[in-house]
Amino acid sequence: MVAGSIEPVEYKRGKEKFSKLEKAEELSGKLSKQQKENKLMHSVLESDKEIIEEGKLLTESVNQNLSSFVPDLIFKNLVNDYKLAKQLYGEVIIRKLTGYDPGFVEKNIKIPEFREELKKNIEENIKKLKQKDLLNKGGEITDQGLKLSSLILYTEELDKLRIKGLGEKKEKKKDIYGDKKDYVPYKKTRYRDIAVRQSVKTAIRRQHTQLLKEDLRIFERQKKGGISIIYALDASGSMKGEKIGVGKRAGVALAYKVINEKNKVGLIVFGEDVKKIVPPTLDFDDILRSITSIRARAETDIAKTVQKAIELFGASKETKHLILLTDVLPTKGKKPEEETLRAVSIARDQDITISVVGINLDKQGEKLAKRIIEISDGRLYTVKNLEVLDTVILEDYYMV
Numbered sequence: 001m002v003a004g005s006i007e008p009v010e011y012k013r014g015k016e017k018f019s020k021l022e023k024a025e026e027l028s029g030k031l032s033k034q035q036k037e038n039k040l041m042h043s044v045l046e047s048d049k050e051i052i053e054e055g056k057l058l059t060e061s062v063n064q065n066l067s068s069f070v071p072d073l074i075f076k077n078l079v080n081d082y083k084l085a086k087q088l089y090g091e092v093i094i095r096k097l098t099g100y101d102p103g104f105v106e107k108n109i110k111i112p113e114f115r116e117e118l119k120k121n122i123e124e125n126i127k128k129l130k131q132k133d134l135l136n137k138g139g140e141i142t143d144q145g146l147k148l149s150s151l152i153l154y155t156e157e158l159d160k161l162r163i164k165g166l167g168e169k170k171e172k173k174k175d176i177y178g179d180k181k182d183y184v185p186y187k188k189t190r191y192r193d194i195a196v197r198q199s200v201k202t203a204i205r206r207q208h209t210q211l212l213k214e215d216l217r218i219f220e221r222q223k224k225g226g227i228s229i230i231y232a233l234d235a236s237g238s239m240k241g242e243k244i245g246v247g248k249r250a251g252v253a254l255a256y257k258v259i260n261e262k263n264k265v266g267l268i269v270f271g272e273d274v275k276k277i278v279p280p281t282l283d284f285d286d287i288l289r290s291i292t293s294i295r296a297r298a299e300t301d302i303a304k305t306v307q308k309a310i311e312l313f314g315a316s317k318e319t320k321h322l323i324l325l326t327d328v329l330p331t332k333g334k335k336p337e338e339e340t341l342r343a344v345s346i347a348r349d350q351d352i353t354i355s356v357v358g359i360n361l362d363k364q365g366e367k368l369a370k371r372i373i374e375i376s377d378g379r380l381y382t383v384k385n386l387e388v389l390d391t392v393i394l395e396d397y398y399m400v
């Protein structure tokens with residue numbers, strides 16, 4: 001190739017195919033950060049199988065809370081106690097590093113010749129990741145690696161949404177946070193929505209000596225402008241692995257839909273404390289990067305999460321809604337359940353509704369979740385099939 005010449009470049013995606021002319025230049029030295037990111041994006045869009053598999057490996061390592069890839073340590077753990085290593089790394093990491101199905105590895109792990117091959121495969125695969133600047137010298141994921149992981153998370157979830165054919169959010173004309181526009185007959189509602197003067201007038205007009213239930217009138221509110229959603233993802237130790245993985249994908253789906261419809265979405269990652277926050281924003285890249293890097297560890301403190309959400313929403317006049325995704329009861333604090341319900345009550349006074357998406361909650365956890373949504377006028381979803389989690393999260397958004 002001669003510097004400055006014109007070369008045709010062909011792009012393919014699915015069944016589509018097109019080409020363009022691109023000026024080819026000879027470059028020396030290291031690629032800039034932007035060039036590296038463009039190359040990654042191009043590889044993912046072109047369905048480069050190797051780079052996609054590497055991205056999935058990095059994504060899974062974050063979900064499994066694997067701090068670094070150390071070949072000798074990984075090999076040693078597999079050989080010394082395979083069952084424990086399987087819990088530590090998960091099947092995806094074992095398969096991608098060794099090149100073999102986990103069941104096959106377990107069956108042949110004691111054979112010396114097979115061990116030698118495993119060690120060689122693990123070393124070579126990790127070496128490749130370092131050469132591509134996806135891991136640093138210590139085996140930790142680089143910014144480039146996290147970028148690739150976020151691209152994989154994004155493209156896989158969007159492909160899934162297209163297959164499911166989930167539609168757009170339909171605006172409601174009425175909303176409990178809107179401005180008072182009219183009076184309607186009483187129904188179960190917040191005390192602050194009762195139109196006292198209109199209720200008394202109705203009783204007098206009917207010549208009632210007491211204010212009866214049928215005399216009560218409530219304000220019908222018209223919806224205000226935009227919507228602010230905060231997605232609160234439980235990153236406690238019990239969420240490690242598949243749960244945190246599908247929780248991330250659901251968060252990507254939510255952020256994509258909400259921001260695409262010109263509404264704002266924020267993020268709270270919580271465990272024993274609030275670990276990461278992103279105030280409600282229209283910046284999808286910011287949300288995507290933050291979701292990608294989430295790791296599961298420690299206990300659960302829902303009270304602090306709700307308190308942080310109140311702070312992030314602030315005095316916004318928009319519709320404010322918090323989605324809590326968790327699989328356990330709050331376990332942090334002197335009286336975690338009481339502290340949680342107190343925080344929920346404060347949030348409700350700030351016109352914030354709260355929905356709880358519970359993954360395999362036990363009876364006690366479901367009982368607390370019901371109390372949360374009763375106080376906050378939200379909704380409870382109990383999820384046992386993780387594959388439908390993104391659908392559930394989007395359904396809740398559609399109900400806001």
